Amino acid sequence: MIVTLIVFCEVGFWVLLAAGLATRYLLKMPRAGMALLLAEPVLEVVLLVATAIDLKNGADPSWEHGLAALYIGYTVGHGHRTVKWLDGHAAHRFGGAPPPPKPPKYGMARARHEGRIWLGTLAGGAVATALLLLATAYVGDDGNTESLRSWMFAAWRAVGIHGVIALSYFVHPRKDPAAGSAVAARHPEDVPDLLVRGARKNEEQV
Numbered sequence: 001m002i003v004t005l006i007v008f009c010e011v012g013f014w015v016l017l018a019a020g021l022a023t024r025y026l027l028k029m030p031r032a033g034m035a036l037l038l039a040e041p042v043l044e045v046v047l048l049v050a051t052a053i054d055l056k057n058g059a060d061p062s063w064e065h066g067l068a069a070l071y072i073g074y075t076v077g078h079g080h081r082t083v084k085w086l087d088g089h090a091a092h093r094f095g096g097a098p099p100p101p102k103p104p105k106y107g108m109a110r111a112r113h114e115g116r117i118w119l120g121t122l123a124g125g126a127v128a129t130a131l132l133l134l135a136t137a138y139v140g141d142d143g144n145t146e147s148l149r150s151w152m153f154a155a156w157r158a159v160g161i162h163g164v165i166a167l168s169y170f171v172h173p174r175k176d177p178a179a180g181s182a183v184a185a186r187h188p189e190d191v192p193d194l195l196v197r198g199a200r201k202n203e204e205q206v
Contacts, residue, residue: 002064005050006071009043013075016040017083024087025094037083044072048131052138061139066151069131070124073155077124081117106176111169118159118166125159128152 016036024033051068055061088100104110132152136145 002051002054002068005047006064006068009047009071012043013040013079016043017086021087021090025090037087040079040083041075044075048072051135055135055138061135061145061148063147063151065135066132066148066154069128069135069148070151070155072131073124073126073128075124076127077120077122078117081120106174108170108173111166111173114166114169118162121159121162125155128155 016039020033020036020040022033023029023036027033047068051065055065059065085100088097091097092099103113129152132148132155136148139145139148
């Protein structure tokens with residue numbers, strides 16, 4: 001049941017997103033489109049309530065409940081950024097807005113960009129852990145909560161791996177290959193002197 005509901009929420013997320021963007025830009029109804037976009041968190045609330053009811057009715061905590069917590073955490077950490085990114089592209093394609101700025105590719109600007117994305121993963125891990133702790137407390141000592149605890153480690157393992165990747169951009173910033181091939185520009189006042197020196201050198205060789 002929980003896995004089916006997770007699939008339903010995932011499909012519903014993209015359906016609501018597409019419907020909200022289409023209503024906002026194609027049908028020229030920005031308020032109605034925004035209402036559809038703001039309705040997306042309701043899906044996570046439905047999933048959370050269904051998970052709690054499932055545990056309340058005596059279901060043993062399993063990987064489905066842990067996966068539900070991770071899904072909600074991911075949506076909290078990265079859902080807003082995904083919606084904002086797609087909204088920017090829809091506004092450019094259908095609303096006449098300028099194209100959204102592309103993320104930086106090189107240097108510390110890219111490192112800071114990767115760091116901000118990792119903060120979303122960190123927030124998602126914290127939310128998932130909080131939900132799993134609440135589920136563990138809700139079940140109590142009489143139930144088997146080992147599967148829920150294992151998902152906590154899985155959440156923070158993902159946070160750690162992503163953190164190492166993000167940190168690598170700070171330790172070894174990517175360099176712009178075009179910058180390495182550029183010739184250093186000389187001051188305009190030095191150009192006549194260089195020409196004179198070149199002419200004198202040619203005369204001496206003759």
